[in-house]
Amino acid sequence: MQTETPSSGSDSDLQFGLAVRARRAQLAITLDQLAQASGVTSGALSRVERGLLSVSLRNAMAIARGLGCELSDLIQSPAAAQITRAGEHPRFVHEDTGIVRLALARPLPGLELLHYEVPPGQVSSHFAPHRPGTREVFYVESGTLRVWTGADSVLLQAGDSAQLVMDTEHHFANEGDAAARFILLVAAPVHGT
Numbered sequence: 001m002q003t004e005t006p007s008s009g010s011d012s013d014l015q016f017g018l019a020v021r022a023r024r025a026q027l028a029i030t031l032d033q034l035a036q037a038s039g040v041t042s043g044a045l046s047r048v049e050r051g052l053l054s055v056s057l058r059n060a061m062a063i064a065r066g067l068g069c070e071l072s073d074l075i076q077s078p079a080a081a082q083i084t085r086a087g088e089h090p091r092f093v094h095e096d097t098g099i100v101r102l103a104l105a106r107p108l109p110g111l112e113l114l115h116y117e118v119p120p121g122q123v124s125s126h127f128a129p130h131r132p133g134t135r136e137v138f139y140v141e142s143g144t145l146r147v148w149t150g151a152d153s154v155l156l157q158a159g160d161s162a163q164l165v166m167d168t169e170h171h172f173a174n175e176g177d178a179a180a181r182f183i184l185l186v187a188a189p190v191h192g193t
Contacts, residue, residue, distance in 0.1 A: 012075075014051030016060070019074040021049040023067045026108060027189060038066030069109060082107075089115075097122040110188040117181050118145065118174040130166045133189040137163045143180030147172045156182075 024034055031049075035042040040059050047053035048063070055063065064071040082105075090103040099122055102115040118124070120143075130136075138147060139161040146155050150168035155175070164170075166186075174180040 013048075013054050016055070016074055017049045017051040020045070020063060020067070022108075023069060023074065024049075026110065027067065034063070034066050038062040040066070073109070094125070097124070099124055104183075112186040114184040114186070115181070116172075116184060117179055118143070118172070119179055120174055120177050123173040124171045126169055126171045127166075129168050129170075130186075130188055132167045134166050135163055135187045136166045136170075137161065137185040137187070139183045141181040141183065143174060143178050143182075144176030145172055145180045145182055146175050 024031070029037075031042040031045050034040075034045055038045075038059075039062050040048075040055075044053060044055075044059075045063070048055055060074070061071050064074055067074070084105070092101045092103075093099070094101075098119045100117040104113040104115055106112050138145070138156060140156045140158050142158045144155065144157055146153050147162065147164060147170070149164055149166060149170045154162055154164070156162055
């Protein structure tokens with residue numbers, strides 16, 4: 001049987017603990033829920049998250065499984081900075097509508113930052129429902145944008161933001177006479193993957 005060792009707060013223990021805490025916060029689950037999913041006690045998990053407990057390999061893998069990710073997702077040291085220079089973002093242009101989408105970043109599983117430019121009068125494709133609990137946050141930089149979620153819609157102007165649940169079919173359109181530019185943050189729950 002593997003035992004846990006009290007830690008003197010090494011950098012690797014602290015980094016692992018912070019990664020566990022960040023992932024748990026992203027999933028919006030409690031220590032008790034993670035304890036139930038992983039089989040590691042909530043008290044031990046609390047000490048792990050604070051970098052006060054070195055975990056065995058078996059328990060580290062159980063914690064990762066409980067968080068719905070790979071162990072490598074929790075132990076890889078993130079780069080001090082991840083920079084994508086102008087012109088290097090993956091760019092997609094819809095052939096029929098001219099809608100431009102830039103993939104700006106995927107900082108965490110289930111989290112994606114996008115930038116869109118929608119020509120006047122153009123309507124996006126209809127997007128399939130996301131998994132339950134997925135939210136999309138829109139921030140309109142310029143122009144006018146209408147966003148439909150099922151049969152409901154909201155009209156957004158430059159400077160407006162909206163947080164919408166996207167577990168129904170959805171799409172957006174530029175109802176104005178100038179290009180609409182907006183930033184979109186997609187936040188999908190990743191537990192159960």
